[in-house]
Amino acid sequence: MDLQQLVRPNILALKPYSSARSEFTGDAEVFLDANENPFDTGLNLYPDPLQWKVKKKLGKLKGVAPDNIFLGNGSDEVIDLLVRIFCNPGADRIVILPPTYGMYRVCADICGVEVAEIPLTPQFQPDVAAILADADEHSKLLFLCSPNNPTGNVFDPARIEALLQGFPGIVVVDEAYIDFAAGPGCLALLEDYDNLVVMQTFSKAWGLAGIRLGMAFAGRAIIDLMNKVKPPYNVNQLTQEAVLHALDNQSQQQQWVTSLLGQRVLLQQFLSGLDFVTRIYPSDANFLLVKVKDPKGLYLYLVNQKIIVRDRSNVLLCEGCLRITVGAPEENERLVQALVAYGNG
Numbered sequence: 001m002d003l004q005q006l007v008r009p010n011i012l013a014l015k016p017y018s019s020a021r022s023e024f025t026g027d028a029e030v031f032l033d034a035n036e037n038p039f040d041t042g043l044n045l046y047p048d049p050l051q052w053k054v055k056k057k058l059g060k061l062k063g064v065a066p067d068n069i070f071l072g073n074g075s076d077e078v079i080d081l082l083v084r085i086f087c088n089p090g091a092d093r094i095v096i097l098p099p100t101y102g103m104y105r106v107c108a109d110i111c112g113v114e115v116a117e118i119p120l121t122p123q124f125q126p127d128v129a130a131i132l133a134d135a136d137e138h139s140k141l142l143f144l145c146s147p148n149n150p151t152g153n154v155f156d157p158a159r160i161e162a163l164l165q166g167f168p169g170i171v172v173v174d175e176a177y178i179d180f181a182a183g184p185g186c187l188a189l190l191e192d193y194d195n196l197v198v199m200q201t202f203s204k205a206w207g208l209a210g211i212r213l214g215m216a217f218a219g220r221a222i223i224d225l226m227n228k229v230k231p232p233y234n235v236n237q238l239t240q241e242a243v244l245h246a247l248d249n250q251s252q253q254q255q256w257v258t259s260l261l262g263q264r265v266l267l268q269q270f271l272s273g274l275d276f277v278t279r280i281y282p283s284d285a286n287f288l289l290v291k292v293k294d295p296k297g298l299y300l301y302l303v304n305q306k307i308i309v310r311d312r313s314n315v316l317l318c319e320g321c322l323r324i325t326v327g328a329p330e331e332n333e334r335l336v337q338a339l340v341a342y343g344n345g
């Protein structure tokens, strides 16, 4: 891959903002360089712009060098940065595989970047031949969401590798839900493919959607570009402290995942016994895609019961489907009671 050819010329030429604290090395005792308030509130100083403490701890957990990690204000920030780094508005495009997560298109639309849509196969897998046939030197980013939102399945590893080998641009594998999947995901492929970016997030299995912290794993060249373009202090101090605490309590995350996977099985079993449920798609995530006889009617009925699910019934290949997040046991029980009453009513 020739990264120079893929990056927007203005980004290659960009002289990044240099924050006060990153301009010196060595020991210092008095900091009068950043116009901060000196009185200690615990938060009066700017946070570490490159979040090294977090990256060191996270790197050990993921088996990735800290230099190969980028942290963003949610993975949504990573998506936005990638579009702005690689796609020239009016000339380049991203490739997405509907049905999939909505923010890839939104970020491209905001930047005036074209979106090529190559639908998943009826089995919800990437159509490798169609993607490669459509791609050219303007196809800068391919977003593969695995496990995919809203279908819930992981993509076939052989198809992902075929795309890594054949796609002319950067392949972004969005693994927001990977902690709920049985397989290992794509981190191990980073050594072999310098056109690969793997995204993960603390918003799902880690129970930290509120702190807004997303991860990107990639080769040094791509990480350097993201660091160049990001706002100087994109990950705030409270977030860095909260995630360090979470990383010290990994058993909690594992307990939640185990519980949610158990609840997912119970919900699947229960739903399969309802006559207005016509299909439950297999899930590698913390949600279920469920085809029902009257999706709009059921959605509104549940809203009336103060239970909100996601109506995906107008989405390509998801016709008639609702997407239901696996909740805590008492929440799922409430859903079950409501669905029993709906079936009887």
Ligand code: PMP
Binding pocket: 073, 074, 075, 076, 077, 101, 145, 148, 149, 174, 176, 177, 200, 201, 202, 203, 209, 212, 213, 214
């Ligand atoms: N990717 C996928 C597939 C998602 O479903 C979501 C959130 N729903 C995100 C990314 C965004 O995650 P974050 O909270 O890290 O911005």
